Amino acid sequence: MDSDCLIKLTKSRLKELVCKNFSIVIPQLVKEETVDNAQGHPDAMVIKKNLEMKLITSDKLPSSFKKGEDAIFTVFQQGKYDGICSDDKRFIKRLRFFNIPYITPAVFIALLLKDNKLKINEAVEKLDSLSPFVSDEEYSAIKRILANWGRQ
Numbered sequence: 001m002d003s004d005c006l007i008k009l010t011k012s013r014l015k016e017l018v019c020k021n022f023s024i025v026i027p028q029l030v031k032e033e034t035v036d037n038a039q040g041h042p043d044a045m046v047i048k049k050n051l052e053m054k055l056i057t058s059d060k061l062p063s064s065f066k067k068g069e070d071a072i073f074t075v076f077q078q079g080k081y082d083g084i085c086s087d088d089k090r091f092i093k094r095l096r097f098f099n100i101p102y103i104t105p106a107v108f109i110a111l112l113l114k115d116n117k118l119k120i121n122e123a124v125e126k127l128d129s130l131s132p133f134v135s136d137e138e139y140s141a142i143k144r145i146l147a148n149w150g151r152q
Helices: 003-011 015-021 027-033 042-052 068-078 089-097 107-113 121-134 136-147
Strands: 024-026 056-058
Touching: 003 015, 003 027, 003 042, 003 121, 015 042, 015 107, 024 027, 027 042, 027 056, 027 068, 042 056, 068 089, 107 121, 107 136, 121 136
Parallel strands: 024 056
Antiparallel strands: none
């Protein structure tokens, strides 16, 4: 998971639910960006607590990368992970090029609904809380899924 997704999930108060239902691993560089270099920010304190409680795991690969996306890409290639969480458009293009599965923050809501970890009304509330932090395109796509939920 990249820094941006981690912060968006934290700000929308969706992160704990995601962390309890998915195995979340961040590279050391993402930890540095979101915790070590952001001390004093409320998000940093919450993420640090999640790391201490093992809700989020920090990969121990050396932090020789300049960009979080490069670290994430390398961690993914060296581990047995299902995908990468990012909503950075340029990074997603790279993931698509290499045929690497990815997920954006709002997609977690649909997955949690599908797995019966959220009810439809809760999913709508979670999407609304995430909406200020995601693109209109991402919001609209998940909104359509939620609007059609149960009609299949």
